Amino acid sequence: MSKQLSQTGTRTFLAGKIISNYGQSTIDCVVRRISNDGATVEVENSLGIPELFHLAIAGEGNPRPCKRVWQSDKQLGLAFEDGHSPAKAKADTLPPEHRSSLMRGPMLSLRAAFDEIEIGIVLLDGNMRAQFINRAFRKMWDVPDAMACRNPSFVELMYHGRDTSAYQVPAAELDAYVAERVRCVKAGAMAPVKLRRSDGEVLLVQCAVLPNGGRMLSYTIVTEIARRSEELEGLRNALENVDEGIVLLDADLNVQFLNQKMRKFWGLTPEQAARKPAYADLVAKAARAYHHATTAFDLKAFVAKRVAAVRDPDADAPNLRTADGRHIRVHCLKLENNGRLLTYHDISDLVRNAEQLEKLATTDAMTGLYNRGHFLSLAKTEWSRFQRYCRPLSVLMIDIDHFKTVNDRYGHAVGDEALISVANACRKGKRDPDIVGRLGGEEFALLLPETDLSQARVVANRLVKNVAGHSLTAHNVHFRVTVSIGFAAASLSMAGFEALLHAADQALYQAKSRGRNCSVAWSPPIAPKHAAE
Structure with a gap:
């Protein structure tokens, strides 16, 4: 080998092996350069190669002892020891069996x-x-x-x-x-x-x-x-796709999970939700999406109220109403780890149905006015207020003149238009606190809080004039209707609202007897003693 080296100087690209750990470990290498004093070798990875080892070159005889002089990621610089290394000499003093x-x-x-x-x-x-x-x-x-x-x-x-x-x-x-x-x-x-x-x-x-x-x-x-992980993943996927909004909070009210519905509601991407934002921050961010009863909106107070409702799950969490008119029911459940599970359920349909049922129960379907039952219920409330505070209260009884003739002559479809026209006239002439209802057939009533008899007379006369001056066209029929009105003012001597309504009804009959298309005020009957005089 020495002879070959002297003739060629250095050689490259020879196959070799790095041997260490008493022959237990071998690593393939390529000899890039070799001389009498040392060599440069390339390995797949130089990590873990000891400082002292043997280098075996195919066809070169026994492995030669080496010492690592320098090292890079994949190359080593070696110096041949050839038995002169003290460490090598010390290692070789042990017999193979030892x-x-x-x-x-x-x-x-x-x-x-x-x-x-x-x-x-x-x-x-x-x-x-x-x-x-x-x-x-x-x-x-x-x-x-x-x-x-x-x-x-x-x-x-x-x-x-x-x-x-x-x-x-x-x-x-x-x-x-x-x-x-x-x-x-x-x-x-x-x-x-x-x-x-x-x-x-x-x-x-x-x-x-x-x-x-x-x-x-x-x-x-x-x-x-893996089984539990799959169960959790299945549960997560199910929660992602339920109709209700799901929010899972930890004990500090930081978000642990938001399903797809709540991410959309709060305008969050999955990446933003994964950062576990604070519940208070989410409420503040979405505050403007809710409907507020007043224009003077206090953001801090709103957020504090929502957070307080979550911290105390035993308290009834108020439902939410969004700016686009939806109604959201919020339910809060306290978890064993002191976290919270919030569910957001859109109950807009339920609220709408309830409102529709209430409307059906309290409203006359044809005219849109209160029906008899609801009108009397509201009127009794006003009567109680009259008794408590002695404030003026009047009522008008309104009846369409010759309504049966209209029905018989033109048909019920035209009669219905007459009813609607009178209802609109009553609605148009009323104030916000006034209460108007259809008592049945062609008979209407208008309750006037804070109104004495003289003021009620003005309202009654105006209504008679407005109805008579309005021309109607229905099913190619042109016609007019008139109304007769009796009105009365409440007095402490009356037994209840029924007595006031009865007084106005008596005045209505007087208006009918006077030729219709007019209004008549009720006046108490003259006592027998005064009548004799």
Whole structure:
């Protein structure tokens, strides 16, 4: 070899091996440059290579002792020791049988420890052959002891799993699956991978790259963890798609989960929701989306009220009304970890239906005025106020003149238009506190709070004039209607609102007897003594 070196100076691109750990570890390398004093070699990865080792070059005889002089990511600068290194000389003073005995004890202890754990362990050398397979792995994959003892390759172990139908993989995809797993291990892929066995067991597989270029594979049974994770994922997917808005808060009222409906309601992307914003911040952000009864809106007070309602779940959380008119019912549940589960349910249809039912129960369908029952209920409330505070109160009884004739002559469709026309006239001439209702047939009533008899006379006369002056056209029929009105003012001598209504009704009959299309005020009957005078 010395002769060759003297003739050629240096040589390059020779195949070699780095040998260390008493011959237990070998790493392939390429000799880039070599001389009598040293060499430059290139390896796949220089990490883990000791300072002292031997370099074997194919066809060059015995390995030569070396010392690492410099190192980069993939290259090493070596100096040949050739027996002059004190460390090498000291190492070589031990006979081979003593070196073997020094290593045998720790290795046996390590193997025994690996055999006791429940995690499957496989140690592979740089050629991907198994140097050790522990008991747990052999049990997981039904690997015979004889097979484990003959140092099978990782490919053989994978095909053993295929041949024993251990993988939960379709038959047509098995070979591709095995090839992909072998590729990942050879590449030293470090990311954990979940494997599913045909018996339903789930294993977490991790690969660690060893300093000698080998691999250590660990197989951990995570079936229960995977099952719970899948259950949680299924629950999460279900909550994502329910009609209700779902908000999960921790004990500090920070968001842990928002489903799709609430992210849309608050205008958040999934990424923003994943940052776990504070509930108070979300309420403040969306405050303008709610309907507020007054224009003077206090944001801080609004947020404080909403947060207080969540902190005290026993208190009734007020429903919300959005700016676009929707009604949202909020329910808060306290969790065992002191967190909160909030549900937001759109009850707009329920509210709308309730309002519709209330309208049907209180309103005359044809005219849109209050029906008799609701009118009398509101009137009794006003009567109570009159009795308590002695404030003026009057009522008008209104009847369409000759209504039966209109129906008989023109038909009920035209009669209906007459009713609607009079109802509109009553509605048009009333103030906000006034109450107007259809008592039945062609009869209407108008209750006037804070109105004495003289003021009621003005209202009655105006209404008579407005109705008579309005021309109607219905179903190609042109006609006019008139009304007769009797009105009365409340007095403390009256027994109740029914007495006031009866007084106005008596005045109405007087208006009819006077020729209709007029109004008449009720006056108390003259006492017998005064009548004689």
